[in-house]
């Protein structure tokens with residue numbers, strides 16, 4: 120399996136407005152590949168505008184906020200590049216789509232890295248941040264995974280939170296856990312309504 124870089128991708132709508140989404144960029148040979156499932160805004164935007172920006176961050180709250188529907192992040196323009204980056208990014212890469220591999224489920228946009236810039240130092244790996252990332256991804260797949268698998272994975276990931284999280288990581292974890300709990304409460308309510316009717 121190739122290395123996947125989890126980041127925040129800025130694409131541009133056909134009108135030129137920035138749109139951000141958390142995505143994994145697949146590193147394969149000379150290409151970094153964006154593979155969005157259909158349907159998605161990122162996919163439509165990539166069809167319209169081939170120049171995108173990947174923002175890299177070590178702030179787990181960014182992923183937690185994005186998967187809970189908060190996209191209100193400050194963006195910073197990049198000189199001579201149309202798609203802005205997250206203002207808080209540690210680094211960013213400017214990517215241009217060079218080839219498209221169409222697919223009914225998950226097309227692949229093969230991009231060339233045109234330029235990469237570091238803005239702030241990266242101060243090392245952290246298990247709790249990785250655990251939040253895993254839980255954030257899990258929270259985008261709740262309807263596709265068995266409940267038991269979700270509960271088992273969360274129980275395991277929580278060990279890293281309990282042992283290695285700082286305040287920011289705990290805040291991010293709580294956001295993702297609230298989303299997951301809310302999802303199952305709504306599902307239970309629907310099940311109760313259905314059994315009454």
Ligand SMILES: Cc1cc2nc3c(=O)[nH]c(=O)nc-3n(C[C@H](O)[C@H](O)[C@H](O)COP(=O)(O)O)c2cc1C
Pocket residue numbers: 125126139140141142143144154155156158159160161162182186252255256259
């Ligand atoms: C860390 C992370 C990585 C993700 N990677 C992908 C990905 O590679 N492809 C994808 O379709 N969705 C991925 N997702 C889920 C998308 O962010 C989600 O589908 C989002 O709604 C994108 O939709 P939009 O382009 O319509 O805004 C990822 C989510 C997270 C938190």
